[in-house]
Amino acid sequence: MKSVYIVNIPQYDADTVPLGPAILQKVAKDCGYKTYFSDLNLELDVNAKNQDFKARTIWSSTLTGHLPYSTVKYLIKLIDNIIDKAILVNSDFVAISFFSFVSLPYGKLFLKRLQTKKYKGKTIIGGPGISRNLEIAQQWLDNKLTDYYVTGDGEIAFEKILCDKLPYPGVNNPNSIAIGDMNSLYFPDFEHFDLDLYPKMFGQRTLGIEGSRGCVRDCGFCDIKVLFLKYRYKSGQRLFDEIMYNIKQYGVYVYWFTDSLVNGNQKEFRTMLRLLSEYNKNVDEHKKVKWTGQYIIRPQKQYIDEDFQLLVDSGCLTLATGIESYSEKVRRELGKNFSNDDINWFFHKCQKYGISLFILMVVGYPTETHKDFEESLRFFDDFEHLSDDKTISGVQLGNTMNMIPGTPVWRDRHNLEIEYDYFEAIKHVNSWKNKNSDLKIRVRRRLLAQKYAIERGWGTIIRSTAQNLDMFKRWAHDL
C-alpha cells in the first residue's frame, strides 16, 4: 500500500492540534494511502518551554543568524529521527506543512536533510508559509530541493498530486484556486495525533476547528487576504455537525477556532451559537461544548440583545480580539473601524456575562507616532479593573510590527516612506524604518509598554514575554 508521511514544521506556538496536517491526512486516506504523522513544531516548542537551552535558543533565534553548530545539530537530530522513520516505512511521499514564513529556514533544513539521507520518495511542501513565499518555493523546486509545492487551499491540489492527476492550478505554479464551498470540505482526521500531548484548555483535550478562511477586513499589517484571496465560511449547521462528529469520534468537547475571526458572517455565527446552546442545555456538565476563538469587535449598533447570552450558552469562554492600538487614529489607519467607546462597551458586556478576553496588540504600526504610542498606553489605565478581575485574561504585545510582503501597508510602502536597515541576525520584515520609527524605537516602545503594564498590575496578563525578551536580547546586539 502506498503511504504518505506528513510533517508539521516549526515554528509557531503550538496552542492546539494542527488542523492542516489532519486535513491532509483525510485527503490521503481517501486517495488510498496509508498515513504517518510527526509534529516537529510541538516537540521543539515543548522542549523550549521546558527550558531546554538548545531548544530555547533555536526557538528565540527562529533559526536565523549565527547559531553554534552544536545547537543546530540538536535540531538536525530531531529532524533525522523523523526522516529515519519515513525511510523505514518506505513512504512514497513526505508532505511538509509550513505555518508561516518563520517556518522557511526549518523547512529548508528538513528538505536538505532528506537529500543528505537519500530519501527516495517525493516531497510536497505547502501551507501558508509557502503560499506567502512563492519565489522561495519556486527556487527550491528549481534546485530540486522539493518535487512539488502547493499554494493556496491545499485539499484538492494534494489529492491531484497523490492521484497523479497533474497539472493542477496551484501545484508548482502560483495560480491557486480558492475553494468556494467550504461546506464540501472533509472533516479533519486526527488518527496518529497524540491529542494528549497538545496544550489543553480547561484541563480537557482540545481540538482546532476551522469555520472560515480569509477575513472580512483588510487590516494594514495582515496578509490573510493574500493567502486566502476571499472570505469563505462554513454554515453554522456544518460547523455544528463537525463538532458533533468530533465528539463522537474523539470524545473532545473543547474547541479552538482557527479562523481569523469567528464572527465574520454574523448570520451563520448566530446559527452555530443557537445550535450549540440548544445542545449544551440538554447534556450533562462534563459533556457541554466549550470553545474559544478570534473575534472582531463590531460597532455597538450591530449587536442584538441575545448575542452575549448566546455566546455564554454556546460555551464560549474566551474571545481573542485584536485591538491593535488604543489610539483611535492608528486603529482607523490600520483598517479597524470601531471606536474606543465600542471597545469600552464590548469589554464591559463581556465582564457582565463572564466571557474572558485575550487582547492582541501591535506596537509600531508605520503611522504610529510617539504621541500615538503614549495615547495607546492609556489602555492599561482604562481597563486596569478588567485585568484585576481577569475579564481580560491575556494581552499579547508581540514582537513589534512586521512589514510582511503583500500586506496593504507593504503595498503602500512608498507613500509611507518605508526604507530598510540591514542587520545580520534580524529578519528583513522587522528591520524597516520610516519617519515615525525604526526597529530600535519599536523595541523600546514595546519594552516601555511591557514595563508600563507590569507597573500597573498587568504582570501576569502580559503573555509570551520570556520568548519576546529572548528575541529582543538577540536583536540588541545588532541594535
Add this chain to the structure above:
Amino acid sequence: MTFNLRIELEYDFVEQPLDITIQLNDNNLFSGMLDTNMFEFICDSHPACTLKIYMHNKPIIGTLVDDCGNIVKDTFIKIKQVEIDRRYLKAAVIDCGKTVYYTGEVHPKNNYISQNGYYELAFTMPINQFLQNYYDSFDSYKLQGLDEELAEVNNLLNKMDSKNNF
C-alpha cells in the same frame, strides 16, 4: 476614602417576600423587604471589610417539594455577583464566602442562603490587591518571576539607551 459596592442577588420565595439585611462591618446598608436583585452602595473603606447578607424570615414550610422529592419552589437568596470599584469578584464570591445559619451550621465556600442566617464575605482593601492575592493562588496568574521580568525589561532598556539615545 470610599468605595463603590454593587451586589447582584438571585432569589425566590414560597409564601412571603423576603426580609433581609445587608451589612458592611456591622453597619446596616439596607434593611427591609427584598424586591430588587441589584443593590449599589457607596461605603467607607477600611483595610479589612466584612459583608454580611441576612435572610430573616424563611418559614418552616419554605420549600415546595413534589411527590418524588424534587424541589418545585424554594425560598432562598443566591449571591450572584459582588462588584467593588468596577471589579467583579467572580468565583471569589464563593471561594472567600461562607453561610452561617441560626442553627449554628457553617458552610464554607458557599453563596446560597437556604435557611435563616447570613452569607459572609471577608475581603481587604484596596480591592485590586485582594484580587491579586486571590488569583495568585491559581497557577496561571502566579506572580512569581515578575520582579525578575521587570528587572530584565529595565536592564534591556538601559542597555539600549546607553548605546544610543533615541
